[in-house]
Amino acid sequence: MKISKKKISTFISDIPLVILLILCFFLTQTYFGTANYNLLSKVYLVLMLCICAFIIIKKHGVIRLSYKEKISYYMLVVPYCILLIWSFVLCALEKQITFSKVISEIEPRILVPFTACLMYYYFKDRMASSIFWAACINYACYIAVFIRMYGVAGMFHYIALTDLAMAGERPLEAHEITFIFGILIVYYVLMWKKEQHPIKLAISMLFCLFGFKRILLFALVISILLYFLVIKFFKENDRIPIYIGLALFIFCIIWIIICGSGNELADLAQKYNIELSARDKIIGLLKNYYYLGLTYIGKGIGFVHQKMMMYVRAKQSATTGFHNDILMYYIDLGCIPALSFFYYLMVRCMKKIRRFFGFNATINYAIILCCMVICWATDNLATYPNYLMVYNILVLILINGFADNENYRKVITVKNE
Secondary structure (H helix, E strand, C coil), rough: CCCHHHHHHHHHHHHHHHHHHHHHHHCCCCCCCCCHHHHHHHHHHHHHHHHHHHHHHHHHCCCCCCHHHHHHHHHHHHHHHHHHHHHHHHHHHHCCCHHHHHHHHHHHHHHHHHHHHHHHHHHHHHHHHHHHHHHHHHHHHHHHHHHHCCCCHHHHHHHHHHHHCCCCCCCCCCCCHHHHHHHHHHHHCCCCCCCCCCHHHHHHHHHHHHHHHHHHHHHHHHHHHHHHHHHHHHCCCCHHHHHHHHHHHHHHHHHHHHCCCHHHHHHHHHHHCCCCCCCCHHHHCCCCCCCCCCCCCCCCCCHHHHHHHHHCCCCCCCCCCCCHHHHHHHHHHCCCHHHHHHHHHHHHHHHHHHHHHHHHHHHHHHHHHHHHHHHHCCHHHHHHHHHHHHHHHHHHHHHHCCCCCCHHHHHHCCCCC
């Protein structure tokens, strides 16, 4: 009975958080005309300040972080602070983008992981449930509109209806929320041995299918198959996650070469009958602003988005999305900085997690990162603030919640000595 009361109390106390997340999800969606990224940044800033106040009140002004939590927060926040500094340097050297534009572009990428760290610190793994319910309520609105347009029977052939529909008549094509359901699927699969959520997993899979992002479905198949392969055959080899990170790093390099080398991407798509949806043409718009080589130093964070906005205003592009986050980072940051950023996320962080948190936490990070990096190849996840928020929170849960305590004690002992 006490447990039941506790669950009810927790559910009630989380309702304001769910409502706030629903608002945040609507603020990046265009179908209802609710997209307002400036307002979203302000909401996240207010949320960050409120949680800081809650933490100070709850902890009576004394905030203590375990060493492993500090490590996980550092991994999420510091890289983007370094990108900000490097972009300022590029502003001064290249003069292709203004300081104010860099700040406006990099602000969400610093604000979001910092807020995610605070939210995890205050709510812990309760955040996952709040995210799920907020995403479900948000997406239910789009399902309701779709049913009103096409009827309940339309749900059984939604893919054909969505493909044939004109722009503005595709309510189920809610990009960011579909990717959020995608990483929730990965999260529930990785959590299965610790805590099973079959209904939430099934709903996430169903809504992810309704959103029908082909690259996401491919990424989910690859990452989940990889997880079961590792657990089945390589669970005794703690270097396997490092190899996964190296493979992702090499994939990024190869993808940059393919996308930046003329018509290679279009040729591959034609050879294997892959639908690019004009992504090769979008990438081609910026071909004169960069080159492949170690000496390419970049233009600064936000340069690609700035140019895409210019092309939209000139009616040379229908979208401001570059649909290639890997190449976007290369163009914005330059060759060596971009590769260093990828190496840090995909290899260096993997090594840190293995050292401080153990194998289970490392494989969790490797799998959820694998899913995201594959999606980076043809989409805009690096600029989706709500997706980044959810991703960072789930990473914190999957790392800290699966830490190998014995391994952690050994690390602390060595450090103290």
